[in-house]
Amino acid sequence: MQLTAFSKIVATMAVTLWAFLLPAPVLAGLLLLEVLMLFSAKPERASALALASLLLFAGLMVGLQLLFSDDVMTALLGGLRMMVMTTSFLCMFATTRIQDITQALVEKFRLPREYAFMLTAALRFIPDFLADSKATLDAQSCRGYSNSGNPLRRCLACLAVVKPLVLRAIVRSETLALSLELKGFGGQAHQTLVLQPLHAADYAFLLLLTLVTAGGAVLRFA
Numbered sequence: 001m002q003l004t005a006f007s008k009i010v011a012t013m014a015v016t017l018w019a020f021l022l023p024a025p026v027l028a029g030l031l032l033l034e035v036l037m038l039f040s041a042k043p044e045r046a047s048a049l050a051l052a053s054l055l056l057f058a059g060l061m062v063g064l065q066l067l068f069s070d071d072v073m074t075a076l077l078g079g080l081r082m083m084v085m086t087t088s089f090l091c092m093f094a095t096t097r098i099q100d101i102t103q104a105l106v107e108k109f110r111l112p113r114e115y116a117f118m119l120t121a122a123l124r125f126i127p128d129f130l131a132d133s134k135a136t137l138d139a140q141s142c143r144g145y146s147n148s149g150n151p152l153r154r155c156l157a158c159l160a161v162v163k164p165l166v167l168r169a170i171v172r173s174e175t176l177a178l179s180l181e182l183k184g185f186g187g188q189a190h191q192t193l194v195l196q197p198l199h200a201a202d203y204a205f206l207l208l209l210t211l212v213t214a215g216g217a218v219l220r221f222a
Helices: 005-018 024-041 045-068 072-095 098-107 113-124 126-142 151-182 200-221
Strands: none
Touching (some): 005 200, 045 072
């Protein structure tokens, strides 16, 4: 039986906590498990690009830590923790619908409906924003855009890409706000989504998360 969105959100929060409790070898194995889960859920090019971006960011973070500390193991452990936490969020978004996440936040976590929708709407438009950035960059390149030269010139050249992206994002947000207003969003009457009751698999999974978290806390602070 498939797990509900509530169980997946709790699992993501638990993995974030495990990143500071479990030792490095266990975290490395957990990261490998997350990568396999991500590619089994969505074996797309976007997953590989997301992991590559996270790996690059982790490398930059490790490099910054090495600038202020000589402890290589501490820097590598910080990068590993960041990879474990962020990959868990990627797995959740790859295996869960945005609508189910919104419903779980409202129903189980008692988050106001407006805030839950605002959070999930921002996540929903990330792929559109990335597609717009690629299309804008291609269009500006056809017009002679070149990101070369000294750092100051590069920053000024980036304005040719950033300005259309910002204007497009503003237009999209205004369109979304108008659509929500026409549909009466924010009023007293709300359309109730289908409830997501917890099943036996969810309770067993939550119990497993509790046991692993408790065991990690004992190993960390004992």
